[in-house]
Amino acid sequence: MTPQNRGLTIAAVLVTASGLIAGAAEASAEPDAATEFAAAVLPAAQAAFADATLVHTDHEVLPGQLPGTTVDLTAAMFKTGPRGSALVTRQVGGVTAVNTTGRDAQVSRTAGGEMTSLRWTERAGVNYQVTVRGEVQPETLRTLARALPADHSTPSAGEAVAPATDMIPAGTGDGFVAGAGAWTDDLDDEADLSRTSSYRHSNYVGVWQMILQVDAPHLPPTEVDCDFGPTTEQYTKYWQNWQNIGPSGALDASTRKRAQRFLALEYTVSDGSDYGYYLGLESNIFIHRHGPNISPAYRWDVQSVNHNDWHGAAYGYANFLGCRA
Incomplete structure (x- = not known):
C-alpha cells in the first residue's frame, strides 16, 4: 500500500x-x-x-x-x-x-x-x-x-494500492489472527502469548507490541521487535494493571477480551473485506481484515505504526520492518 x-x-x-x-x-x-x-x-x-x-x-x-x-x-x-x-x-x-x-x-x-x-x-x-x-x-x-465546517473535499489523484498479501513462508503453517462479523470478538479464539509460548517470535507478537505502544503505558518504538521478551512482559503487566486486569504478563484470554473492545470498523469493501483499526490513546493501528475469498479467509493484515508496512498478523513468522531476525 x-x-x-x-x-x-x-x-x-x-x-x-x-x-x-x-x-x-x-x-x-x-x-x-x-x-x-x-x-x-x-x-x-x-x-x-x-x-x-x-x-x-x-x-x-x-x-x-x-x-x-x-x-x-x-x-x-x-x-x-x-x-x-x-x-x-x-x-x-x-x-x-x-x-x-x-x-x-x-x-x-x-x-x-x-x-x-x-x-x-x-x-x-x-x-x-x-x-x-x-x-x-x-x-x-x-x-x-x-x-465541523462544511466539507468541500475532492478525491486526490493518488492510486490505491491494496495492502500486500504476504506469501506465507514454507513450513510456517497458515495461522493468523482472524475474524468475521463483529470486530469486538476477533481475539476471543486466538492463542495466548508469553515469554514461553510457541509463538513468542511472530507478527502476532508485533501486533500486540504495537497496541502497547499506542496505548498506555507506551512501549518504546524500539521494543516493537516481534519478540515477546522481558520488556514486553513488563509492559503487558503495566497495561493489565491500567485496565484493572490481573497482571499475568501474558496476552491471555482476559487481556485479549479487554483489548478487543477498542477495535472498530471503518468500512466494508465489495469483496467482503473490512478496514478497521485499534483506537489507542496516542495513535490508531489500521487493520485490513480479508474477506472469504482470500486464503486464509478473514485473516488480519496490519499496518506497522513505525514503518507503515503491511503484513499478516501471523503466528509462524515475523517480517514487520524492525522485527528481530
Whole structure:
C-alpha cells in the first residue's frame, strides 16, 4: 500500500488554542491533506471536549467500497482525557451512503460500552465517522459533528494500492489472527502469548507490541521487535494493571477480551473485506481484515505504526520492518 501521510504526529505539528501551526522542521508552503483536515477538525473537537489535543493525523488512499474505486481516508485523532481518545475520519470517493440523516444520525455503542460511534453521509461520495473511546454521552459526538465546517473535499489523484498479501513462508503453517462479523470478538479464539509460548517470535507478537505502544503505558518504538521478551512482559503487566486486569504478563484470554473492545470498523469493501483499526490513546493501528475469498479467509493484515508496512498478523513468522531476525 502507498500511504499518503502515515504517522504525522504532534512532533510535526503544534496545536495551540488558536489552531494548528506547522512545525518549523516540517513547514511547507502547501499543507498536506492530513494537516488541513486536522486544522479544520480541531475547533470542533474542542467544542465537544474542552481538553482535546491533537496526537495523530493520517491520510491513506485505499481500495473503495465499490469495484474499481478508491477511497481517500483522512483522519485526525485527539486525546480527550487520561483514558479517552477520539478519532474523526473522512472517506471521499468510492463509498456508499451510510444514512440520510446527516450529522444528527443515530449514535451506536459497542456491546462493552467502550467505543461510541457516529457515522453519516455528508454528501454524495463523502462519509464521516467519529469514534470515541471511553465514557461519553451521545450528544457529545453530535456536538462535534455539528461544529465541523462544511466539507468541500475532492478525491486526490493518488492510486490505491491494496495492502500486500504476504506469501506465507514454507513450513510456517497458515495461522493468523482472524475474524468475521463483529470486530469486538476477533481475539476471543486466538492463542495466548508469553515469554514461553510457541509463538513468542511472530507478527502476532508485533501486533500486540504495537497496541502497547499506542496505548498506555507506551512501549518504546524500539521494543516493537516481534519478540515477546522481558520488556514486553513488563509492559503487558503495566497495561493489565491500567485496565484493572490481573497482571499475568501474558496476552491471555482476559487481556485479549479487554483489548478487543477498542477495535472498530471503518468500512466494508465489495469483496467482503473490512478496514478497521485499534483506537489507542496516542495513535490508531489500521487493520485490513480479508474477506472469504482470500486464503486464509478473514485473516488480519496490519499496518506497522513505525514503518507503515503491511503484513499478516501471523503466528509462524515475523517480517514487520524492525522485527528481530
